[in-house]
Amino acid sequence: MRYATTLRIGPVGFRIGSDWRSPVDQLRDLYRDYPQPSDGIVDFNVRLFAARPWRRFVRPSVMIGGDFTIPDAAPLPLAQGLLAAEMGMNLQMALAQRRYLLLHASAVERDGRALLMTGESGAGKSTLAALLMTRGWRLMGDEFALLDPASGQIHAFPRLVSLKNEAITVMERAAPDGRFGPLLAGTPKGDIRHLVPDAAAIAAMDRPATPALLLFPTYGQASDVRVVEPAETFVRLTQASTNYVAMGERGFDALTGLVARLPVRAIDYPDTDTALALVERLWGEVA
Amino acid sequence: MSALWLAMALEDPSTYDMLDADGWNAVIAAARAEQLIGSLAVRLEGLTIPAARIMADARASAEQGRVAALWEAEAARRALAPLGVPIVLLKGTAFVAAGLDAGRGRSIGDLDILVPREHLDAVEAALLAAGWEWVKPDPYDDAYYRRWMHELPPLIHRERDRMIDVHHTILPPTARPTPDAGALIADAVALENGLFVLSNEDMVIHAAAHLFADGDLQGGLRNLWDIDRLVREFVERDAGFLASLTQRAAMHDLSGAVARALRLARRIYGTPGGGEPVASDALFARRLLARDGWGRLRHKGTEFGFYVRSHWLRMPPAMLARHLWTKFRKK
Amino acid sequence: MPARYRAPPAVSLRIVPLDALSAVYHRASGQTHIVAPPVPEILELIADQAMTPEELLAALAERFDLPDGDAAGLTARLDELVDTGLVERL
Numbered sequence: 001m002r003y004a005t006t007l008r009i010g011p012v013g014f015r016i017g018s019d020w021r022s023p024v025d026q027l028r029d030l031y032r033d034y035p036q037p038s039d040g041i042v043d044f045n046v047r048l049f050a051a052r053p054w055r056r057f058v059r060p061s062v063m064i065g066g067d068f069t070i071p072d073a074a075p076l077p078l079a080q081g082l083l084a085a086e087m088g089m090n091l092q093m094a095l096a097q098r099r100y101l102l103l104h105a106s107a108v109e110r111d112g113r114a115l116l117m118t119g120e121s122g123a124g125k126s127t128l129a130a131l132l133m134t135r136g137w138r139l140m141g142d143e144f145a146l147l148d149p150a151s152g153q154i155h156a157f158p159r160l161v162s163l164k165n166e167a168i169t170v171m172e173r174a175a176p177d178g179r180f181g182p183l184l185a186g187t188p189k190g191d192i193r194h195l196v197p198d199a200a201a202i203a204a205m206d207r208p209a210t211p212a213l214l215l216f217p218t219y220g221q222a223s224d225v226r227v228v229e230p231a232e233t234f235v236r237l238t239q240a241s242t243n244y245v246a247m248g249e250r251g252f253d254a255l256t257g258l259v260a261r262l263p264v265r266a267i268d269y270p271d272t273d274t275a276l277a278l279v280e281r282l283w284g285e286v287a
Numbered sequence: 288m289s290a291l292w293l294a295m296a297l298e299d300p301s302t303y304d305m306l307d308a309d310g311w312n313a314v315i316a317a318a319r320a321e322q323l324i325g326s327l328a329v330r331l332e333g334l335t336i337p338a339a340r341i342m343a344d345a346r347a348s349a350e351q352g353r354v355a356a357l358w359e360a361e362a363a364r365r366a367l368a369p370l371g372v373p374i375v376l377l378k379g380t381a382f383v384a385a386g387l388d389a390g391r392g393r394s395i396g397d398l399d400i401l402v403p404r405e406h407l408d409a410v411e412a413a414l415l416a417a418g419w420e421w422v423k424p425d426p427y428d429d430a431y432y433r434r435w436m437h438e439l440p441p442l443i444h445r446e447r448d449r450m451i452d453v454h455h456t457i458l459p460p461t462a463r464p465t466p467d468a469g470a471l472i473a474d475a476v477a478l479e480n481g482l483f484v485l486s487n488e489d490m491v492i493h494a495a496a497h498l499f500a501d502g503d504l505q506g507g508l509r510n511l512w513d514i515d516r517l518v519r520e521f522v523e524r525d526a527g528f529l530a531s532l533t534q535r536a537a538m539h540d541l542s543g544a545v546a547r548a549l550r551l552a553r554r555i556y557g558t559p560g561g562g563e564p565v566a567s568d569a570l571f572a573r574r575l576l577a578r579d580g581w582g583r584l585r586h587k588g589t590e591f592g593f594y595v596r597s598h599w600l601r602m603p604p605a606m607l608a609r610h611l612w613t614k615f616r617k618k
Numbered sequence: 619m620p621a622r623y624r625a626p627p628a629v630s631l632r633i634v635p636l637d638a639l640s641a642v643y644h645r646a647s648g649q650t651h652i653v654a655p656p657v658p659e660i661l662e663l664i665a666d667q668a669m670t671p672e673e674l675l676a677a678l679a680e681r682f683d684l685p686d687g688d689a690a691g692l693t694a695r696l697d698e699l700v701d702t703g704l705v706e707r708l
Contacts, residue, residue, distance in 0.1 A: 039308060040309070040311075041312065041341065042312050043340075043341060045312070045581060067582065068319070096348075098347055098348045229636075230636040231639035234636055235652060238650065246351055248350070249648075250347070252634075256634040259636065260634075354646070354647070354648045355648055357646070358646055358648065361647075418701075
C-alpha cells in the first residue's frame with residue numbers, strides 16, 4: 001500500500017496501510033508514544049483503500065478492509081479516515097481475536113486489580129473509564145478488556161479513547177492537558193473526538209491486572225445499586241463478547257472462572273459525579 | 288510474491304528461515320486471504336519462529352472450526368437419519384470426519400453433502416422440518432439452481448446460522464464433463480457414525496473438479512493444498528493410487544481437470560504425480576499465486592478472464608448470455 | 619413404542635453450577651447452554667444410556683422429590699433438549 005504504519009496496543013500488533021497519507025499521518029502522531037509490534041510481527045492488517053482508483057481523488061471515500069472483513073462495511077469520507085482506521089482495528093479484534101476472551105468492556109486498574117465496566121452503547125463505560133483515568137486510575141482500555149484464559153488476568157488494550165458527542169466536552173474539561181485528535185463531525189455515530197491515553201496508561205500497557213469488580217452502569221436513572229447473580233452475569237458477558245463462541249472451551253473456562261470469583265453490581269446513575277462516587281464507594285466495599 | 292512464499296512454507300516449513308518480519312507479515316496476510324492460515328500453522332507447529340503466537344491462535348481457531356463442522360454434520364445426520372438415505376460428506380467436513388491430513392488446520396465454512404438425486408425432495412423436506420431455511424427467496428436464482436445446478440439452493444439453519452449445500456453430483460448438469468453421480472455414491476465409504484465420505488480417488492477428483500469448475504480459481508491455492516495433502520496421504524497408503532486415480536478420472540469424464548490439478552500441485556507444492564508441464568499451466572499458476580504483501584489480489588485482468596471461462600465451462604453459450612443478462616439487470 | 623432419549627457421555631459435557639442455574643458446555647457442538655434443575659440430573663441419568671420418559675421419571679423419583687412428576691411434562695422438557703442438540707431422540 002502507498003502509506004503504512006505499524007503500532008502495538010497492549011499485546012496486539014497492527015499494520016495499517018492506506019491509499020492516502022492523512023490517516024496514516026494522524027495515526028503516527030496520536031500513537032507516537034506506543035511501542036512497535038513484538039518482533040516486528042503484526043497480529044492484524046488493516047487496509048484503507050479507494051473503492052475505484054479515481055476515488056482516491058474524486059470525492060475520496062475510504063473503504064475499510066483488512067485480514068478479516070464484513071461484506072457490507074460502509075465507506076467513510078476521507079476527513080474521517082482516522083475513524084476508519086480505528087474501526088478497522090476494532091473489526092479485526094472483534095472478528096478474529098483468539099488468544100484472549102474479548103469483553104466489550106472498559107477497564108481501569110489500581111493496585112494491580114482491575115475494575116471492569118460493561119453495558120450497552122450509551123451506558124457511559126467509555127467516559128467513566130476516561131474520567132477515572134484523570135483521577136489516578138490506570139486506564140487499561142475504553143472499549144475492549146482482554147481476559148486471558150491461561151491466567152484469568154485482564155490484559156490492557158488502551159487504544160485511543162473514542163469520545164462521542166457530549167462526552168467530548170466532558171473530557172476536554174476534565175483533561176485540559178490531554179492530547180486530543182481532530183474533531184470528526186457528522187460521523188455515523190455523531191461527533192467523535194479521540195483522546196490519547198495518558199503516559200501512565202501507555203507505560204503500563206503490558207502489565208495485566210487481576211479482575212476485582214465488574215459493574216453494569218446505566219445512565220439516566222436515579223442512583224441505585226443492585227447485586228447481579230452469576231448466571232445473569234455469565235449470560236450478559238457472553239453477549240458482550242464477540243469471540244466467546246469461537247474461543248470454545250477455553251472461553252467457557254475463562255468466563256465461568258471469572259463469574260465464580262468476581263463481585264458484580266448494576267449501578268444506575270443520574271450524572272457522572274454520582275457515578276464516580278458510586279464507583280469509589282463500591283471499590284472500597286466489595287472489590 | 289507473498290503467495291509464493293506461503294506455498295514454499297507449506298511445502299517445506301524449513302524455508303521459514305528466509306523470512307524477516309516483513310516477510311512473515313506478508314505470508315500471514317496471504318495465508319489469511321487464501322484461508323490457509325490454519326494449514327500453515329499446523330505445518331509450522333513446534334518450530335521456534337517469531338510468528339509462533341499467531342500460529343498458535345490459528346491452530347486453536349481451526350480446532351474450534353473442526354468441532355463446529357463435525358457438529359453440523361451430526362445435526363444433518365440426526366435430521367436425515369429417518370430417511371435411510373446415504374449421506375456423503377464432501378470437502379473440508381469429509382476430511383476432518385475421516386481424520387485425513389487434509390483436514391488438519393483446514394478452514395471449513397458450509398456443510399456440503401451429496402445425496403442420491405431421487406431423494407433430493409425428501410432431504411430438502413427433512414432439513415426444512417429440522418430448522419433449516421432458504422437463505423434468500425429469489426425466484427430467478429431458485430429456478431436457476433433447480434434447473435441447472437448440481438445442488439439445492441443453499442439452506443441456512445435458523446438457530447446455528449450455518450449453511451448447508453445439498454449436492455446430487457459434483458458438477459452442474461450443464462457442464463461438459465458429466466461425472467458418474469451413481470458411482471460416487473456407490474463407492475462411498477461408511478464412517479463409524481453412519482455418514483459416508485467419497486472414495487479416496489473420488490475425493491481427489493472432486494477437489495480437482497472444484498478447483499477449475501467452481502468460480503474463478505478463487506480459493507484455488509487452498510483447493511490445491513487439499514489435493515496435495517490427499518494425494519500424499521493416499522500414495523503413502525497405496526503405491527498404486529495414482530494409477531487408479533487416472534482410471535477413475537477417465538470414468539468420470541474428468542481426466543483433463545485431474546491431470547492439470549496434479550501438474551499444478553506438483554509445480555506449486557511438489558506433490559507426487561503430475562505429468563510434464565504444458566504452456567498454459569503458467570497462466571494458472573500466476574493466477575493462483577497472485578497475492579501482494581497485504582494479501583490483495585493482483586492481475587485483475589487474469590481474474591476476469593477466469594470468471595468468464597468458468598461460466599463458459601458450466602453453461603452452454605446461449606444460457607450463459609441469458610444468465611449474465613439476468614445478473615446484470617439485477618445490479 | 620415410545621421414543622427413547624440419550625445424552626452424551628459425561629466426559630463430553632462440562633457442567634458448572636453458577637447459582638440456581640448451571641452452565642453446560644457441550645464439547646461435541648462447542649455450544650454453551652444455561653439450564654435449570656433438574657436438567658443436570660437428567661443429563662447425568664441418561665448419559666450414554668437411552669431411556670423412555672417413563673423410565674427416566676422413575677429414575678428421577680428414586681433420587682429426588684418430584685412434586686409434580688408427569689411423563690408428558692418430562693417429554694416436553696426432553697424434546698426441548700433435543701432441539702438444543704444436548705439430547706438425542708432415538
